[in-house]
Amino acid sequence: MTGFVRDMARVLTMRCREHVVLFSRQLDTPLSRGEAFGLRVHVLYCGGCRRFREHLVHLASLGRELAAQSGREPGLPADVRTRIYARVATATKKN
């Protein structure tokens, strides 16, 4: 059996409890082609997993919105910067 078929078969025979772990892992690291294909087939007939995946997509999209919001906020204020420079200088003298 090729790796592709073996991985796909493993994913297709998993329980949904394990599928959700894979959906999440997929956001952090590439799955094997067989695993990814298995998941894709699984969501064709599993409403619960389809909804879970939808929610992850929604979360990712809100995450981008939050990143954009945070990026528009002001950066390090000048007075804080000056105080940190001063603190760095003191720390250097101590060492």
Add this chain to the structure above:
Amino acid sequence: MDHTRSSGAPVGVADVMTESDFPSRTTLDAEAAVLSEGSTDTPEVAARRWVTEHGDMLWRFAMARTRSSEAAEEIVQETVLAAMQSYGRFTGGSSERTWLMGIAAHKIADHFRRVRRAKSPGMAGISPDATCVCSTCRGMFTEDGMWACTAGKWPDLKLSEAEKKEQADMLRACIDALPPGQSEAVWMRDILGIPAAEVCKAMGLTDTNLWTRMHRARVALRSCLETKFGVRKGKGQ
């Protein structure tokens, strides 16, 4: 094994989800990967450079999490001082930016641990059992690992700017309610889009640690948002 997103979208994501769902968000430029290896900067020169080049990013990270300029100042300052002390031990592997973010993440988590200890009854975190999205089941799955219920549909994402902002604020509140350590990982990974391998190095986690932490956090965020959206369903379809 190369798990970074910067080398292209993970095969699996590209296979299952469209590129627009999860675009490769490497906010950290490859060119920012200035490693201290071979650098002749003294710690003080390096520290001033970090403040100049990465101060804004550290400040926004600390402000986003604490929303207090006093706390943020302390965190940025402690981060720079701690980075000066471990300057010699920074071996590269992640960008200097991510390395600093990792130190800041630890400082932020420490800050919240202190705050929560100080006023523990006031801070209601997300319960670790809050994984289900229905009102009637105890967990996400039945004993044999199948869905205990199918979650409700969430409000459409093609929203007005105001609605999008409202939802993003809800997500922010949910991230705040995660346990310290998890919130920071989520912020680095899912908000700033720092590649998983870099987050691991910066936070001192193995791949598996990070995957588990992220999965738990995403499940908790989903449950938290579900409550905030008010779309919790009863058992069954």
